[in-house]
Amino acid sequence: MKEWFRRQPKHFTPATRDSGQQIPDNMWVKCSSCGELNYVKQLNDNLKVCKCGYHMRLTAREWLGLLDADTFVEEDAELAPSDPLEFVSTKDVYVQKLAENQERTGLNDALVSGHGTIQGNPLHIAVSEFTFIGGSMGSVYGERLARAAERAAELQHPLLTITATGGARQHEGVLSLMQMAKTNMALTRLAAIGQPHFALLVDPCYAGVMASYASVADVIIAEPGARIGFAGQRVIEQTIRQKLPAHFQTAEFMVEHGMIDMVVPRAELRATLARLLRLYGGTASNDVVADDIPATLQV
Amino acid sequence: MTASALTAWDKVQLARHPHRPHTLDYVRSCCEDFTELHGDRRFGDDAAIVSGLARFDGRTVMIVGHQKGRDARENVKRNFGMPRPEGYRKALRLFQHAEKFGFPVLCFIDTPGADPGIQSEERGQGNAIAENILVMAGLRVPIVAIVIGEGGSGGALAIGVADRLLMLEHSVYSVASPEGTAAILWRDSAKAPDAARAMKITAQDLQALGIADDIIAEPEGGAHTDAAVVLEAAGQALRQQMATLCQLDTETLLAQRYSKYRRIGQFQEAQLHLLNGTAPEPPAVLPF
Numbered sequence: 001m002k003e004w005f006r007r008q009p010k011h012f013t014p015a016t017r018d019s020g021q022q023i024p025d026n027m028w029v030k031c032s033s034c035g036e037l038n039y040v041k042q043l044n045d046n047l048k049v050c051k052c053g054y055h056m057r058l059t060a061r062e063w064l065g066l067l068d069a070d071t072f073v074e075e076d077a078e079l080a081p082s083d084p085l086e087f088v089s090t091k092d093v094y095v096q097k098l099a100e101n102q103e104r105t106g107l108n109d110a111l112v113s114g115h116g117t118i119q120g121n122p123l124h125i126a127v128s129e130f131t132f133i134g135g136s137m138g139s140v141y142g143e144r145l146a147r148a149a150e151r152a153a154e155l156q157h158p159l160l161t162i163t164a165t166g167g168a169r170q171h172e173g174v175l176s177l178m179q180m181a182k183t184n185m186a187l188t189r190l191a192a193i194g195q196p197h198f199a200l201l202v203d204p205c206y207a208g209v210m211a212s213y214a215s216v217a218d219v220i221i222a223e224p225g226a227r228i229g230f231a232g233q234r235v236i237e238q239t240i241r242q243k244l245p246a247h248f249q250t251a252e253f254m255v256e257h258g259m260i261d262m263v264v265p266r267a268e269l270r271a272t273l274a275r276l277l278r279l280y281g282g283t284a285s286n287d288v289v290a291d292d293i294p295a296t297l298q299v
Numbered sequence: 300m301t302a303s304a305l306t307a308w309d310k311v312q313l314a315r316h317p318h319r320p321h322t323l324d325y326v327r328s329c330c331e332d333f334t335e336l337h338g339d340r341r342f343g344d345d346a347a348i349v350s351g352l353a354r355f356d357g358r359t360v361m362i363v364g365h366q367k368g369r370d371a372r373e374n375v376k377r378n379f380g381m382p383r384p385e386g387y388r389k390a391l392r393l394f395q396h397a398e399k400f401g402f403p404v405l406c407f408i409d410t411p412g413a414d415p416g417i418q419s420e421e422r423g424q425g426n427a428i429a430e431n432i433l434v435m436a437g438l439r440v441p442i443v444a445i446v447i448g449e450g451g452s453g454g455a456l457a458i459g460v461a462d463r464l465l466m467l468e469h470s471v472y473s474v475a476s477p478e479g480t481a482a483i484l485w486r487d488s489a490k491a492p493d494a495a496r497a498m499k500i501t502a503q504d505l506q507a508l509g510i511a512d513d514i515i516a517e518p519e520g521g522a523h524t525d526a527a528v529v530l531e532a533a534g535q536a537l538r539q540q541m542a543t544l545c546q547l548d549t550e551t552l553l554a555q556r557y558s559k560y561r562r563i564g565q566f567q568e569a570q571l572h573l574l575n576g577t578a579p580e581p582p583a584v585l586p587f
Contacts, residue, residue, distance in 0.1 A: 047587060062585055079566050079567075080566060082565050082566055090485050090490070139565050139566045146561065168453075170480050170483065172474075174473055175563060177474040178564070184436050185460075185556075185557055187433065188557075207425075208452070211453040212429050215425045230413065230419070231415030235479075248420070257423065
């Protein structure tokens with residue numbers, strides 16, 4: 001009798017998971033923040049923002065979707081990385097690492113640049129690819145960004161940079177460090193002709209890149225929850241020997257401390273950028289209101 | 300051991316040697332009437348950076364340098380030469396001050412890196428460094444920088460964008476500390492000696508890479524074994540570089556600085572991404 005009231009252990013055998021075999025690829029995506037599964041079609045319609053509000057990482061090519069359809073013209077795609085230090089560590093051989101990353105991403109380095117329009121407003125754009133060696137800035141990244149800034153200055157275009165990065169690329173040593181100076185140097189051209197640089201910081205944005213072009217933009221926008229900082233959290237924890245608060249080095253933390261202008265959800269980015277471009281003297285008239293059309297009808 | 304037999308890691312040790320001459324030793328040796336100026340007018344004064352006016356070779360110049368301590372107490376005060384944002388903003392204020400009065404700038408680089416702490420993040424360490432790089436890029440007075448010990452990453456570059464970069468023979472300048480790179484790329488910070496070699500951080504490497512313009516010889520055994528000789532040689536080299544730069548008109552100076560940094564970097568021109576042919580299928584276009 002007593003047995004009836006005793007809680008029975010649940011005989012539950014978890015299904016064996018061989019690396020997500022029963023979930024067909026490309027159909028469902030698990031949110032790395034809340035763990036919920038998102039149906040891929042719906043997730044894409046939400047610009048890869050989970051129901052919980054987590055902004056999933058986008059590839060550089062996906063970010064180019066911010067531009068008016070079919071307006072993007074890539075520049076400097078022929079620049080390819082070399083191995084100036086002949087860098088080899090026990091973990092990687094730089095030339096091999098480059099080849100692997102090129103193969104996987106279809107890009108030859110961690111920055112894609114070119115020009116296009118947003119609601120008819122022309123601009124130059126440079127987007128980093130985090131999955132290419134952590135979006136790290138080496139010689140090609142720096143050169144492409146510098147050229148984009150110089151071309152923007154020549155054509156009197158604003159420059160939009162979209163950045164997700166771990167910092168300067170260690171495999172190219174001090175040459176990578178000097179890209180910080182080179183990119184800022186090129187930005188002086190843009191400033192001299194009075195064209196703005198807008199920086200969009202997406203998760204994560206750290207170190208050498210945050211200590212150069214990304215944090216001297218005229219307007220700095222970040223996505224909700226993006227982690228942004230100079231020193232990595234592990235380095236800080238090792239230095240101060242305490243756990244860091246969860247809120248530390250987020251986009252919201254940065255806006256609270258006056259380091260960035262605004263936090264803008266992904267769904268509002270295009271409209272925000274278009275408004276900024278108009279405010280800084282873009283040529284397109286205010287009657288281009290593509291963002292008033294429901295998102296589903298655009299593409 | 301002769302100088303040529305020193306490994307990159309040996310040089311790191313020499314560059315960090317506590318008895319090595321520090322910024323204020325150089326200032327006392329090669330300048331007169333040094334008058335330290337304090338504070339960023341925003342938050343505080345950071346003793347990891349010393350700055351002020353001085354007479355140098357008959358001119359008034361602005362001095363900005365990292366300052367390390369010699370003993371534990373001084374190192375606490377100087378934060379081991381790791382500036383906080385207020386230190387960089389003090390430097391920024393004085394760069395602009397120098398421009399206003401037409402004083403050339405002399406920078407002494409000697410830091411393990413920028414301070415990695417909670418308060419430094421709150422006050423915008425990345426922004427502070429970035430602003431300095433941007434302002435130095437367009438500063439309308441000559442800038443000469445010399446690495447006298449460690450050039451640690453962005454924390455060094457924040458006062459290191461210059462028309463001429465000199466390095467002492469056993470100084471180093473790197474994108475990250477050898478320990479940091481070893482921890483990431485070797486997964487073991489004890490492999491710092493290997494990282495130091497692979498990263499090409501010595502003055503000789505930097506000259507070969509076209510970043511350092513000149514190298515100042517040190518006595519056998521390092522600068523600390525005969526400081527007077529090094530102070531004199533550095534002073535001499537700095538005077539020479541400064542005199543040359545002061546003859547240039549501002550536009551030429553700025554154009555040369557632009558092309559000096561614009562050139563740095565190595566890449567090739569190829570159609571690699573097209574050759575691969577295995578590019579992933581284009582992603583669905585997101586309805587922004």
